[in-house]
Amino acid sequence: MDRLPWKLFLLCCLATSESSAQDLGQTQFICKSVPKDMDLCAATMQNSGPAEDLKTTVMQLRETVLQQKETIMNQKETIKELTSKLSRCESQSFPAAAGPGGRRPGAKNTMGDISRGTAETLAQLGHTLQTLKQRLENLEQYSRGNNTVQANSLKDLLQNKIDDMEKQVLSRVNTLEEAKSGSRNDSEQRNRVESTLTSLHHRITDLEKGGKENRPTDKFQLTFPLRTNYMYAKAKRTLPEMYSFTVCLWIKSSASPAVGTPFSYAVPGQANELVLIEWGNNPMEILINDKVAKLPFLINDGKWHHLCITWTTRDGMWEAFQDGVMRGSGENLAPYHPVKPEGVLVLGQEQDTLGGGFDATQAFVGELANLNMWNRKLSITEIYNLATCNSKAPAGNVFSWMESNIEIFGGATKWAFEPCRSAN
Known part of the structure; x- marks a missing residue:
C-alpha cells in the first residue's frame, strides 16, 4: 500500500x-x-477550542485573584491606620480637631458627614462636651452664690446627661476598635449626638437666662470652637427685599489659613444670595447673587474687630470699614440686583442648599457678636459710632442682635459680651 x-x-x-x-x-x-x-x-x-477558552478563563481568574489580594493588603493597612488613630484618640482624651481645608462657595458638598475620619469626629464631640461641662461649672458657681434650688436641680440633671454622652462616645470608640472593619451607620449616630447636644445647649441657655434676668438681651456673643458641619446659629426671621444694605458685626478669630463663613443668606434657587466668607488662602469676600468683591480686611489675629459693609444696587457700589475706618470701596458688585426675600440667614456656616449643605472646611471658627443689618447705607459717622460703642449708634432695622432672634444648634456656645470693653 x-x-x-x-x-x-x-x-x-x-x-x-x-x-x-x-x-x-x-x-x-x-x-x-x-x-x-x-x-x-x-x-x-x-x-x-474549549480548552483554549478554559485557559483564557483561568488566566483572567488568576489576574482577578492577584488584584483582590492587593486590595486586601490595602484594606489591612487602612484598618491598621484606623486602629492607631482610635488608640491615640482614647489615650489623649479627645484632642482638638485639625485645621481647615478649602472649597469654593456653592460647590457640591462632597463631605456628607464629617469628612475627617472617625477619630477626629469623636475628638470634636469630646471637645464640645468639655465646653458644655465648663458652662455647667460656671452655673454651679453661680448657683452656690445665690442658693437657687431650682438651678441646682437642673444643673444635676444636665450633668448626668453629659456624663451619659461621654459614655456613649467611649462606647463608640470601643465598638469601632473591636470591629476594625465593616460599614457603620455613622450618619444616624451623628444625628443622635447632634440632637442631644442641641437639647443640652438649649437647656443650659435657659438656665443661664434664669440667673441673668437683668442682663440686656443684646449683650452676648456666639462661640464656634471647632470647624464642623453641624455647629451653627440661625435667624428666626427672614430678610426683606433690599436695594441697599449695611451689615456690621464684631468678630474675633485666630483661625488659619482662613476664618471661614461668619454668615450666609440663601434664598430659593440661589444659595449665595448674600455671603461673607474667608476660605483657603483667599482674602475675605462678600458675595451677592454669586458675584464677588474682595475685602481688605485683616482680622485673624485673635483680637476683636468691628466690620461693616455697605452696598447699593445702583452700579453695585460697596464700601468696607474695619474698626470704624474705611479700608476699601468698589463698584459693579451685582448691580441692579435687589437682595431677594424669603431666605434663610445662617451664622457660622456657608449654605450649599437652602438652610443646609454645610461644609466643615468653610465653617467659621471664632467668636461673633452684635451682627446687625439695615436696608439702607449707613453714614460714615453712624459706622464710627458703632465701632466705638457710642450711645447714638443705630440698631439694625432688618436684623437686630437679640437673643430672641437667634436659634443655636450643634453645640455652639453663648457667653456674655460687652463690645468695646471686650475689644480693649
Whole structure:
C-alpha cells in the first residue's frame, strides 16, 4: 500500500461544559487529521477550542485573584491606620480637631458627614462636651452664690446627661476598635449626638437666662470652637427685599489659613444670595447673587474687630470699614440686583442648599457678636459710632442682635459680651 499523503494524529482535548459547575467531570476526545509537515503544537492550539477558552478563563481568574489580594493588603493597612488613630484618640482624651481645608462657595458638598475620619469626629464631640461641662461649672458657681434650688436641680440633671454622652462616645470608640472593619451607620449616630447636644445647649441657655434676668438681651456673643458641619446659629426671621444694605458685626478669630463663613443668606434657587466668607488662602469676600468683591480686611489675629459693609444696587457700589475706618470701596458688585426675600440667614456656616449643605472646611471658627443689618447705607459717622460703642449708634432695622432672634444648634456656645470693653 502506498504511503498516505496525510498522517493521522490523535489529538485528545479536554472540553469543559459551560452550562453548569456540575459538568466539570464530563470530557470528550476529539480526533482530527492534520498535514504531515504541520507543527503538532500549533495544530493542537489551533484546534483546542474549549480548552483554549478554559485557559483564557483561568488566566483572567488568576489576574482577578492577584488584584483582590492587593486590595486586601490595602484594606489591612487602612484598618491598621484606623486602629492607631482610635488608640491615640482614647489615650489623649479627645484632642482638638485639625485645621481647615478649602472649597469654593456653592460647590457640591462632597463631605456628607464629617469628612475627617472617625477619630477626629469623636475628638470634636469630646471637645464640645468639655465646653458644655465648663458652662455647667460656671452655673454651679453661680448657683452656690445665690442658693437657687431650682438651678441646682437642673444643673444635676444636665450633668448626668453629659456624663451619659461621654459614655456613649467611649462606647463608640470601643465598638469601632473591636470591629476594625465593616460599614457603620455613622450618619444616624451623628444625628443622635447632634440632637442631644442641641437639647443640652438649649437647656443650659435657659438656665443661664434664669440667673441673668437683668442682663440686656443684646449683650452676648456666639462661640464656634471647632470647624464642623453641624455647629451653627440661625435667624428666626427672614430678610426683606433690599436695594441697599449695611451689615456690621464684631468678630474675633485666630483661625488659619482662613476664618471661614461668619454668615450666609440663601434664598430659593440661589444659595449665595448674600455671603461673607474667608476660605483657603483667599482674602475675605462678600458675595451677592454669586458675584464677588474682595475685602481688605485683616482680622485673624485673635483680637476683636468691628466690620461693616455697605452696598447699593445702583452700579453695585460697596464700601468696607474695619474698626470704624474705611479700608476699601468698589463698584459693579451685582448691580441692579435687589437682595431677594424669603431666605434663610445662617451664622457660622456657608449654605450649599437652602438652610443646609454645610461644609466643615468653610465653617467659621471664632467668636461673633452684635451682627446687625439695615436696608439702607449707613453714614460714615453712624459706622464710627458703632465701632466705638457710642450711645447714638443705630440698631439694625432688618436684623437686630437679640437673643430672641437667634436659634443655636450643634453645640455652639453663648457667653456674655460687652463690645468695646471686650475689644480693649
